[in-house]
Amino acid sequence: MDISKAMIKNPPLPKNFAPELLVIEKGEGAYLFDSAGNKYLDFGAGIAVNALGYNREDLIQAGYNQMKKLIHISNLYATKPQVELAGKLISSGNFGAVHFGNSGSEANEAAIKYARLYSLRIKGPGHHKLLCFTNAFHGRTLGALSCTPSPKYQDPFGPLIPGVVVSDFNNTEQLSEILDDSFAAVIVEVIQGEGGLALMTDSFAEELNTLCKKYDIILIVDEIQTGLSRTGTLYASEGVGLHPDIITLAKPLAGGLPLSATLIPEKINNLLHVGEHGTTFGGGPVTTAMGLVVWKILSNPAFIKEVSEKGKLLASLLEELSKSFDFTGNVKGKGLLRGIEIEGTDEKLMKIIRAAMEKGILILRSGKKVIRIAPPLIISVEEIEKGCEILKQVFADYK
Ligand code: PLP
16 A cells, blocks of 8 residues: 555654654544545554544534534533533542543643642641652653653653652562652552553552552552553453552543543542632533543443453454564553564564554554554454454564
């Protein structure tokens, strides 16, 4: 497939984006079309955002109908979709309120602020430390970035916020050596979305539960990529027995429009005063009206079961692939957030992603050596099989 006509070189965007980008024009179901009319099977979903695929009439109608009534009103007022969506999110766990925002970073930023406020008001000054983990990714705003211990992302932007400690992911012993009541919060992912798709062990989850309870530390679970059924349970934390105080959500929440949610417990909500935190756009009527459509579908147990089953199929096909090539390694992830390790350089990974694009499939990377697959959750069994068949050809050509 010749994709050169749909590539734009040196777009007027910051140089922190790639110098050459594929111009995408529209989508339908699990497929995307570029500006030259080429068709791609989407194994990336706009980085795990487009859970319901493309051109969904119910989603479009919800957005359109709400736009005709009201697009924006600020948080000086409430709107029905905002209150209704918050109510549904609260009832998904032991939560007292939802702070809406516009991005994953903002959701984590709010979580960190709420945890620090709680710690200050309950434990007093000097209990503000934050614990994060190696290879974590929590976002690019300064607070979230401070908990994203990757030199590539952090080094150009120091100094970062003080009081952040880094521990090895899944190292239970180190966790118990480090944590004490000087910590306000632990922030953690269950599957490290940008960190090679490493999965939290059940024993690590158990230790986190125990230590956070012991020292009254707020356990923030970043479910921005894993939440809302992506991994075959509503929240990935359920799958490993982790008990969050705060859950942060974003990517799929409003069907592709920017909306994030920080789900906080009653014990934090009860300490807040008017004006201490806020947002201009977060939780607007359009994004939350679309969020209600997304929530109804993604929280349905039958839908979640289907995701889990399709995830198992994808994993088994990737296992087969992994056995057929000497440069492929372990299959990673859960549900429809999967990956396959590629041995070799960063350049090799990028070449495979480009070759896949030329064969009509869009895939992602995670960390330095994992190809990440995060298709729309509505993808069919046939499309999963087709995608893996194309990947096989891509790998065969590469060999
Ligand atoms: N946390 C996780 C786990 C993510 O995957 C991401 C984005 O990829 C973020 C936080 C940051 O989200 P955003 O880019 O919307 O700020």
